[in-house]
Amino acid sequence: MSRRIHLALHPYGVGGPGQHGLWKDPSIAKDASIDIDYYIRQAKAAEAALFDALFIVDSQFINATYPAHYLNRLEPLTLLSAVATHTTHLGLVGTLSSTYNSPFNLARRFASLDHISRGRAGWNVVTSFDTGTSRNYGLDEHLDYPTRYGRALESVQVVRGLWDSYEDDAFPADAERGVFLDPDKLHALDHVGEHFRVAGPLNLSRSPQGQPVIFQAGVSEEGRTLAAQVAEGIFAPGGTLDAAQAYYSDIRRRIAAAGRDPDHVTVLIHGSPVVRGTDDAARRRAREIDDEDRDFDRSLALLGRAFGAHDFSRYDLDAPFPDVAHLAANGGRTGAAAIIARAEGEGLTLRQVAEAFAERPERPFLGSPTTVADTIARWFEAGTFDGINLAFRNDEDLAWFVDGVVPELQRRGLFRTAYESDTLRGHLGLPVPENRHTRARNLVEVR
Amino acid sequence: MSRRIHLALHPYGVGGPGQHGLWKDPSIAKDASIDIDYYIRQAKAAEAALFDALFIVDSQFINATYPAHYLNRLEPLTLLSAVATHTTHLGLVGTLSSTYNSPFNLARRFASLDHISRGRAGWNVVTSFDTGTSRNYGLDEHLDYPTRYGRALESVQVVRGLWDSYEDDAFPADAERGVFLDPDKLHALDHVGEHFRVAGPLNLSRSPQGQPVIFQAGVSEEGRTLAAQVAEGIFAPGGTLDAAQAYYSDIRRRIAAAGRDPDHVTVLIHGSPVVRGTDDAARRRAREIDDEDRDFDRSLALLGRAFGAHDFSRYDLDAPFPDVAHLAANGGRTGAAAIIARAEGEGLTLRQVAEAFAERPERPFLGSPTTVADTIARWFEAGTFDGINLAFRNDEDLAWFVDGVVPELQRRGLFRTAYESDTLRGHLGLPVPENRHTRARNLVEVR
Numbered sequence: 001m002s003r004r005i006h007l008a009l010h011p012y013g014v015g016g017p018g019q020h021g022l023w024k025d026p027s028i029a030k031d032a033s034i035d036i037d038y039y040i041r042q043a044k045a046a047e048a049a050l051f052d053a054l055f056i057v058d059s060q061f062i063n064a065t066y067p068a069h070y071l072n073r074l075e076p077l078t079l080l081s082a083v084a085t086h087t088t089h090l091g092l093v094g095t096l097s098s099t100y101n102s103p104f105n106l107a108r109r110f111a112s113l114d115h116i117s118r119g120r121a122g123w124n125v126v127t128s129f130d131t132g133t134s135r136n137y138g139l140d141e142h143l144d145y146p147t148r149y150g151r152a153l154e155s156v157q158v159v160r161g162l163w164d165s166y167e168d169d170a171f172p173a174d175a176e177r178g179v180f181l182d183p184d185k186l187h188a189l190d191h192v193g194e195h196f197r198v199a200g201p202l203n204l205s206r207s208p209q210g211q212p213v214i215f216q217a218g219v220s221e222e223g224r225t226l227a228a229q230v231a232e233g234i235f236a237p238g239g240t241l242d243a244a245q246a247y248y249s250d251i252r253r254r255i256a257a258a259g260r261d262p263d264h265v266t267v268l269i270h271g272s273p274v275v276r277g278t279d280d281a282a283r284r285r286a287r288e289i290d291d292e293d294r295d296f297d298r299s300l301a302l303l304g305r306a307f308g309a310h311d312f313s314r315y316d317l318d319a320p321f322p323d324v325a326h327l328a329a330n331g332g333r334t335g336a337a338a339i340i341a342r343a344e345g346e347g348l349t350l351r352q353v354a355e356a357f358a359e360r361p362e363r364p365f366l367g368s369p370t371t372v373a374d375t376i377a378r379w380f381e382a383g384t385f386d387g388i389n390l391a392f393r394n395d396e397d398l399a400w401f402v403d404g405v406v407p408e409l410q411r412r413g414l415f416r417t418a419y420e421s422d423t424l425r426g427h428l429g430l431p432v433p434e435n436r437h438t439r440a441r442n443l444v445e446v447r
Numbered sequence: 448m449s450r451r452i453h454l455a456l457h458p459y460g461v462g463g464p465g466q467h468g469l470w471k472d473p474s475i476a477k478d479a480s481i482d483i484d485y486y487i488r489q490a491k492a493a494e495a496a497l498f499d500a501l502f503i504v505d506s507q508f509i510n511a512t513y514p515a516h517y518l519n520r521l522e523p524l525t526l527l528s529a530v531a532t533h534t535t536h537l538g539l540v541g542t543l544s545s546t547y548n549s550p551f552n553l554a555r556r557f558a559s560l561d562h563i564s565r566g567r568a569g570w571n572v573v574t575s576f577d578t579g580t581s582r583n584y585g586l587d588e589h590l591d592y593p594t595r596y597g598r599a600l601e602s603v604q605v606v607r608g609l610w611d612s613y614e615d616d617a618f619p620a621d622a623e624r625g626v627f628l629d630p631d632k633l634h635a636l637d638h639v640g641e642h643f644r645v646a647g648p649l650n651l652s653r654s655p656q657g658q659p660v661i662f663q664a665g666v667s668e669e670g671r672t673l674a675a676q677v678a679e680g681i682f683a684p685g686g687t688l689d690a691a692q693a694y695y696s697d698i699r700r701r702i703a704a705a706g707r708d709p710d711h712v713t714v715l716i717h718g719s720p721v722v723r724g725t726d727d728a729a730r731r732r733a734r735e736i737d738d739e740d741r742d743f744d745r746s747l748a749l750l751g752r753a754f755g756a757h758d759f760s761r762y763d764l765d766a767p768f769p770d771v772a773h774l775a776a777n778g779g780r781t782g783a784a785a786i787i788a789r790a791e792g793e794g795l796t797l798r799q800v801a802e803a804f805a806e807r808p809e810r811p812f813l814g815s816p817t818t819v820a821d822t823i824a825r826w827f828e829a830g831t832f833d834g835i836n837l838a839f840r841n842d843e844d845l846a847w848f849v850d851g852v853v854p855e856l857q858r859r860g861l862f863r864t865a866y867e868s869d870t871l872r873g874h875l876g877l878p879v880p881e882n883r884h885t886r887a888r889n890l891v892e893v894r
Binding site: 023030078101105113115132136137171180200204205 | 519582627643
């Protein structure tokens with residue numbers, strides 16, 4: 001079987017990254033981000049289109065300047081559990097912070113979703129970059145980068161250990177012999193590490209996919225290292241073809257260097273296709289979206305978010321970019337340092353930085369169905385991704401992609417024409433991890 | 448409207464408290480406790496019967512000696528979120544530990560369930576008495592009683608504060624004016640207490656019932672005090688009529704002493720009715736259940752659970768009850784001390800204690816539909832409860848109650864004949880708590 005493209009849907013509710021005016025779209029219900037029926041409809045549309053997964057982002061800190069979709073949103077795992085029973089094939093990937101959730105709870109909640117969905121759960125591991133989040137969890141100081149990523153790695157290791165608490169055949173449930181559990185198939189973890197001590201075992205058996213799939217969005221140096229070590233799915237930034245190509249080859253190199261098989265990791269770039277009947281019509285639609293999103297105050301607030309929700313409205317907009325280097329250390333993404341470097345390098349004012357920061361992302365996937373399918377095929381064949389994490393402005397934009405681009409990709413043999421598996425692992429072509437205790441037992445028996 | 452009885456259903460999966468042989472029942476699927484379709488069916492049956500709520504228990508520590516339903520169970524909030532979209536009226540009450548979950552996560556997850564269910568969520572606050580649980584969360588020592596209950600009280604206070612982050616009309620979402628949020632209607636909490644520091648605000652608006660309903664199972668002195676302070680629903684032990692009456696009047700006295708209205712708290716006793724066509728047939732069914740449950744090794748293991756998963760199989764069964772007083776301090780329920788007192792008072796052997804501990808609970812609600820309805824009516828009128836948290840051995844036992852007893856209660860005007868509300872608060876006759884910031888604002892305006 002030739003290599004195929006994986007597609008995920010990232011529903012936006014009343015907004016998304018770089019989509020801060022979306023809530024003004026008359027076709028979007030103002031409570032979309034807290035309406036479970038909205039998400040069920042999105043999931044059903046994605047499943048009808050044979051997509052691999054639904055992806056739910058998260059954040060946990062707000063103030064009144066934050067964009068609409070941050071302000072009022074469902075918690076990812078309650079959301080996905082509700083969606084699970086209205087779908088049968090679609091993978092369900094939820095974002096949860098390894099910084100602010102204990103590994104035992106993480107392991108339980110994702111294992112529970114994995115059972116509820118019968119093998120379709122995925123965990124997008126994030127370390128929470130909003131510095132304000134720490135104050136919602138009793139910490140005065142935001143944990144620094146190395147600590148957050150050290151915790152994340154250890155958290156994933158502990159969670160995976162807990163997911164192996166039971167071997168696959170742990171429950172004979174033999175009423176005649178009075179044996180429900182085979183006690184030899186239940187294993188405590190007794191983990192003692194730098195960040196966590198967790199005894200286990202977990203009180204949940206393994207699902208049809210063995211373990212939920214681990215996702216990570218590795219952009220920074222620490223993020224890429226973590227992704228290379230543990231991720232089975234990676235959300236990559238995308239951007240230009242060159243940038244995507246560079247990321248793809250870098251991350252695959254790192255995965256191999258970490259002793260893992262790069263073909264067992266699915267790299268999904270972010271993509272917000274704009275599709276209409278003709279290339280011109282698609283360009284008009286893109287301009288419409290840009291007009292809806294233009295909002296200087298919001299751009300200034302978002303710029304502040306990269307510096308720990310810093311209030312930039314206190315400075316002179318037309319003076320040189322203020323000295324905020326001290327705010328770029330622990331908070332923010334790697335972006336904070338990059339913003340400062342660019343402001344200094346180009347001698348930009350605060351206004352210019354805020355406008356540059358609010359620049360529309362690249363839109364490589366824009367045009368008629370044929371144009372977009374051509375571009376996706378070209379990028380895919382150039383080694384830039386294994387899949388695309390798709391976001392659409394509204395249902396009409398989604399429909400243009402599903403009805404126009406998907407059949408074009410199928411015609412080219414680049415996308416499935418039917419589901420060939422019931423699990424997320426199956427869709428992504430990832431192996432089911434053998435239970436570590438079963439493996440150890442088998443090794444002993446072979447010797 | 449005269450006072451009516453409230454009914455909740457507590458589905459057992461492959462077992463429940465004192466139902467440790469249930470998994471052997473040929474009508475119970477061996478994976479019932481992890482099968483979401485089982486819970487959806489139970490919820491639909493409860494809703495068809497016009498019950499107030501579905502109640503999901505929880506526990507987080509196991510070893511191989513634990514009963515079947517502890518070993519492998521879904522996490523309550525993922526479970527209830529999945530059930531929510533398959534029901535429209537039934538309240539959804541989930542158990543989560545205030546000892547091992549941060550208030551911000553608790554507030555978010557229950558608020559999310561409250562939106563998903565459109566106003567039907569309830570939180571059963573527990574402090575986790577299994578001493579082993581602490582080792583799943585990085586603690587060597589189980590927190591002592593006062594600490595656990597102090598945390599529980601503060602946790603509920605913080606969670607309620609976060610639930611009031613937004614006033615009801617916080618989102619004008621006026622596209623023309625470009626105003627999504629009215630910033631005056633968003634409030635940080637800035638809580639600094641003995642156990643928690645939580646800044647807020649929460650990124651979720653209020654639901655149709657204002658706030659999820661707080662439940663508590665207050666048996667010990669600390670538990671009763673907490674219940675009197677914060678609970679809007681109380682799971683009471685039941686037992687004999689005298690015991691239930693004593694508890695009911697004690698807890699109502701405490702609620703009033705705490706400055707709250709006892710009529711705004713719903714006390715639900717535990718009940719496991721056994722109903723058949725005749726009283727004799729019901730007695731035969733009860734004996735069948737008892738035979739299925741008899742298992743001395745399991746009784747010994749359960750006895751151990753009250754003493755921090757202590758292994759009693761190491762002692763001589765026919766010697767006097769061993770000296771385990773040092774294990775009764777922080778772990779266990781209040782039961783541990785009571786067991787020791789009884790063993791010493793009556794000079795019992797370990798075998799006798801294990802057998803006494805495994806004694807069937809009282810079964811006051813046993814007999815034909817008329818007998819059981821008569822008994823329930825008599826208890827209700829004697830002031831023993833506001834409702835019953837019902838558990839049934841299997842679907843046949845549930846059907847006998849729903850088809851036999853419920854119509855009898857309705858005929859007597861003691862149970863609703865149609866839902867009169869869409870929210871859990873509505874079913875229980877509890878007031879919607881006014882948002883504290885709205886109230887404060889209104890007070891200022893009145894002055």
